[in-house]
Amino acid sequence: MNKADLIDNVAERLGHSKKDVTDIVDAFLLETKKAVAKGEKVAVAGFGVFESTARKARMGRNPRTGDAVKIKATKLPKFRPGAEFKGVVSGDKKLVEPAAKKTTAKKASKPAAKKR
16 A cells, blocks of 8 residues: 555545545654654554664675775664554454544524513
8 A cells, every 4th residue: 555545545434535635644744754853752552653763873894895884873763563553463453443433413503582
């Protein structure tokens, strides 16, 4: 599944327009990227944690020449899946979809009669 498939499935499931769902998905991804780039953790309950991890500078080897090469320190994004997500993927837990919310229209109440 790619991003377009995700947007199509969510739009169909919730009955919203693809444009609205695209805006929501893009906003989620942007805010997640910004937070992780700042060094913050983004935890989505039942899904997992997005965070950054630091790699120290180290020495490596050029595979072609065998020369020693300095590799500078860097930060990398990391995702740790949550227990529920791991359980669903491994087959230990069943995927439970939340019940669809029913929207009920409120009846218009008549304004109280004025006393004279």
